[in-house]
Amino acid sequence: MMKINLTHKAVKVFLPIAILLGSLLVAFLFIALGEEPKKHYRPQVPLLVEAFTIKGSDYSVVLETQGTVKARTESSLIPEISGRITTVSDAFRSGGFFKQGQLLVQIDPRNYKIDIRVAQANLAEQEFRLEEEKARVELALKNWNKINPTKKASNLTLHLPQLKLAQAALDSAKAQLEKAQINLEKTQIIAPYDGRIVEQLADVGQFVSTGSVLARIYSVDVAEIRLPLNNQQIEFLDFEDDYFDSSEPVKKKISVEINAKVGLTTYTWAGHIARAEGAIDIKSRQLFIVAQVANPYSKVAHNPPLKVGQYVTARIKGKELNNVFVIPRMALRENNKVLIISPENTLMLRTVKVLWSDQDHYVISEGLNVNERLCLTPINFVTEGRKVKIYDAQLEVTL
Template identity: 45%
Template sequence: MYIYNHHFVNGTMFILRMLPPLVVLAVSAGICYWIFWSEPAPRKFPQKETLPEVSVYTLEPIDYQVWLHSQGTVQARTESSLVSEVRGKVVNVAPAFRVGGFFEQGETLLEIDKRDYETAVLSAEATLARARLALAEEEANAAQARTDWERLNPGVEPPELVSRKPQLAQAKADVASAEARVENASLNLERTTITAPYAGRILEKRVDIGQFVNSGSVLAEIYAVDYAEIRLPLSEREIGYINVPELYRNDSNPVLPMPTVNLTTTIGNETLHWAGRIVRAEGAFDVQSRQLFFVAQVDDPYRKQGDGRPPLKVGSFVQAQIEGEVLEDVIVIPRELYRKNEYVVVIEDDGILRRKSIEIEWSDEESLVVSSGLNPGDRVCLTHLSFPSEGMKVAVVSEDGIDVANKSAHQGADAKQVVR
């Protein structure tokens, strides 16, 4: 007897529906497995070590010119007050007698009323004439008295009063006094004309025409224009690098080549230059700054220049570059190669980096003169490395401005030529 089981029928139908998808999944999985495991293994290439690339230059001893830097204010070599030696009214003023005016030595700057002094000269000359007349009369009287005495007392020396010696001495003294008065009156008359004591310029004007001045009144402040001087301070360390002869008591000024000085100042947007020389050192250190002042001199600073450059005016502030000694056979490096002000990076022949401490003999804004720590032939690293550790390996790509590859090629070509 056949029994219909619907549960069995339903399960069979479910299996038949699910079987195709399962077969597809199984086949796909097999294909993926086969593709994955049958793919050839990737080739492995050896990794090359990447080294920091640097440029170097080889140290060689050179002669280094030291330049000392300072600054100062331009001053006149000679400054003085123009003073009246007589009293009176100013009656004439020269066109140059104004602030900033130039004048030459002996030039008349102003005149004081002369009439009183001309009268004084005439009066003194009249007094001198009377004194000379009195002297002549006294000399005649003395000669007559001596003649009379000798006639009455032959062979006997007359007394001084009889020979009129005291009267004659007084008459001579009166003549000398009158001559001195004439000379003094003439000198005062000359002093009414105020002349320039040297070639110079008016710094400050104190009087003008029509003004009454007394003896000793300051008429103007003036200064000489033949030279300009600048006091330049140098420290005790810097003094050791400048050649200026010392001055000693009872010793004549040494005639030696003095250091040159380059002076610069800025006016507006233009930088101007002058050349001068050190002429002397002052005799004492400044007790506060411990500096010694050296005096630079510029000849004829107000002469008109062919390039249209303005004159070097008194009161100008200038920067100075002073010629110092020449250091012979020294090692010099750029200042930026002194890393952190602690060490210099040197690359050895095998490419190993070394950090060397140095001692500095001289330094300025751009260069360092090394006294110890570096040697001729050392290769100094020019490339900035973020972390230059001691002993690290680097690749030198440029040496003394020449690519290492090109340098090797040139050396190979030279060797071939030698073999041929």
């Protein structure tokens, strides 16, 4: 009975071990003697991409900037004499237009007319005194020749200093009369140019003194816009800078298109670049150039007036770039790289030199060749040599 129990226990212990060893032996034999499994490679599906064929061309640079309209000439109307304002022109109101030479303000002239009469009386008196002194000089010379015909008389004896004094007094009287007449003219405040009233600061009945401001005005013959250009834009501006010792003839005018939005409508005015300012702005590190638009308040086509203070955008004609490649903006990757589609329809990453860019295009000067194809489709992970298939929009429409 004891022997049977021992045998039963041995079977329980060694049987699982034997089964495990047998399984390992069978597995080893399968691995060692079995055939290697065949590998199946799935063919790579070409990417469907949109292509752009490169063409060489010339490109006209357009510089885009913005600014605020100002008048070329701004002034303050200031009287040179004092007095009470008696009349003002109908145009002498804020926003009123006036012509050069037009009377804007009349200051009471009565005191200045009196000054003229006083000056005229003084002039008549000095003319009489001069004639009187001339007569005394002739009489003194005649008497001296009778008494001392062989001697030369002194200037004082002949009343010559008195004659000079009378002549000086006459000249002074003439100057005083001229000054009085000028002061009378100054009672009329005349428009110095064709312009418009910005702000009226005086009116009828008001007493004004010398140096007080009657109104602020500006000219309407030419409007000016200060336009900032950054360092890159300056390089492509077809404009010759001024030199101190330059004797060259007048430079050509660069055209500029001024645009302003009024309500829902955008209007356009034609202008030109008049000059560049003498220094680069310290804060913005930009150079300001000045564009001019002639007759901004004239009725041209259906345009409204180009008003002072109006915000505008500008498009300036820049340099002509020859033999460059103009590509869509979506074709450029990582600021200076493009994907080239090879003749075998595989992708190649290439570095290019960007010369200029606008809202829709990049202008490339180096790194591309005519008739090469660019990949326009956005690809997150680019692999050199990846197969592609050109997307044919016409075929899709046909299907």
